[in-house]
Amino acid sequence: MKAVQLISQGVPGVLKYHDVPDPIAAPGEVLVRVKACGLNRLDLWFEEGGLPVPPQLPRIPGGEISGEVLSLGAGVSEWKPGDRVAIQSNLFCGQCEFCLRGEESICLKGQLLGVQRDGGFAELIAVPASALVKLPDNVAFETAAALTLASSTAMHMLANRAKVRQGDWVLVIGGNSGVGAGAIQIAKELGAYVISTGSTEAKRTVATSLGAHHVVDSSQSNWPELVRNITQKRGVDIIVEHVGGEVLQKCFTCLARGGTIVTCGATAGRDVALNLWPLFVKEQKLIGSYGRNRADISTVLEWAANGKIKAVIDKIFPLAETREAYNALRERRVLGKVVIRP
Ligand SMILES: [Zn+2]
Known part of the structure; x- marks a missing residue:
């Protein structure tokens, strides 16, 4: 063959x-x-x-x-x-x-x-x-x-690991990626309000066409603030993350009290410094998802x-x-x- x-x-x-x-x-x-x-x-x-x-x-x-x-x-x-x-x-x-x-x-x-x-x-x-x-x-x-x-990875992250609920705010990092495109559609179908990031106009257009309620330009260094502003400074309940490195660090800025970051990848770096104080004070969760x-x-x-x-x-x-x-x-x-x- x-x-x-x-x-x-x-x-x-x-x-x-x-x-x-x-x-x-x-x-x-x-x-x-x-x-x-x-x-x-x-x-x-x-x-x-x-x-x-x-x-x-x-x-x-x-x-x-x-x-x-x-x-x-x-x-x-x-x-x-x-x-x-x-x-x-x-x-x-x-x-x-x-x-x-x-x-x-x-x-x-x-x-x-x-x-x-x-x-x-x-x-x-x-x-x-x-x-x-x-x-x-x-x-x-x-x-x-x-x-x-890709989409079954997103399904596992949202439905099995992070357990998204109706009415949750969900942030999808890189909505144009395989996992991201699946995550936008799955989160929306499960009743969440979806914010996606995208680094170019074309990628943001894809995220919108898949049903993201809001799309944020991740080439702007203050993108975590832009996400917070959309939620009236409250932050999001769940973040679908698959990049790692500095992106994962910045995700904590966008996360609501009691919120969950679920991660399945580390293209931008596997070693990430974590400030434990806000993590436990706000009772946040960082959880892994594999396959x-x-x-x-x-x-x-x-x-x-x-x-x-x-x-x-x-x-x-x-x-x-x-x-x-x-x-x-x-x-x-x-x-x-x-x-x-x-
Ligand atoms: Zn086995």
């Missing part, structure tokens, strides 16, 4: 588009014909060697996969050839104490598809049957590949089928042009998601 392999890490790393042997579905696994695969920041971190995971190269990256079941490994009976599926990228064991509670996102033996195991920038992929989620008939493969990872559970993916795909959430796709690249897709995302030349189609 044709596939893109990461041969060596770097900025940029060496990505090679070439022929590799077809994967084989082991017992309990399913062979899937990849129809589309979203590109994410995670793929860039892996390319750059920025993940705290020892690389095993060469590796086929790509974790946001949709496709069609092609054949079944031994012992798999719940799927059949031709089934349309999305794939959960955080593989889980199904047996540890956390999996047994439905918290696959913090599985003790969790593995990242496209990092610790070959991913979806390929014509075929073999994955555990437990990683498949049914794709509703009216959700296009490209839509699924733009929502399965997603099956329930989060199923909900996102169901919402996509019902028109409650839409994918924002900037461009679809053929597999042979995966390198160009990486460059576009790294250079922030995209409005919405970048999807690869084998």
Whole structure:
């Protein structure tokens, strides 16, 4: 089959588009014909060697996969050839104490598809049957590949971790990103008032089109003040944060008493100085969110089928042009998601 392999890490790393042997579905696994695969920041971190995971190269990256079941490994009976599926990228064991509670996102033996195991920038992929989620008939493969990872991350952050309530003020950092675009729509659907940040006019227009009630220019150094002003100085109840560094520090300025910052990324820095005094005096919470559970993916795909959430796709690249897709995302030349189609 044709596939893109990461041969060596770097900025940029060496990505090679070439022929590799077809994967084989082991017992309990399913062979899937990849129809589309979203590109994410995670793929860039892996390319750059920025993940705290020892690389095993060469590796086929790509974790946001949709496709069609092609054949079944031994012992798999719940799927059949031709089934349309999305794939959960955080593989889980199904047996540890956390999996047994439905918290696959913090599985003790969790593995990242496209990092610790070959991913979806390929014509075929073999994955555990437990990683498949049914794709509703009216959700296009490209839509699924733009929502399965990013928006289910946002769903996990808002519905599972921060538990947004009707009437909450929610601030979404970077509403044009994959997680941000999902978070605006999910928070609004759950009854929140949504403020989004965006660094350019075009990105702010995307946030508005997705339903953000207010949009703030994050290229202004006083953007936290602008957020406070929108809430009459009260601050917001929940902040969806995925940048880290100074942005995370500034988020505390926007946070109401009793408010929660939920974070799932640290592109701008993992070490953040924290002033504990306002944190405990105002009874605020800083909580982590990692990946997603099956329930989060199923909900996102169901919402996509019902028109409650839409994918924002900037461009679809053929597999042979995966390198160009990486460059576009790294250079922030995209409005919405970048999807690869084998
Ligand atoms: Zn587990």
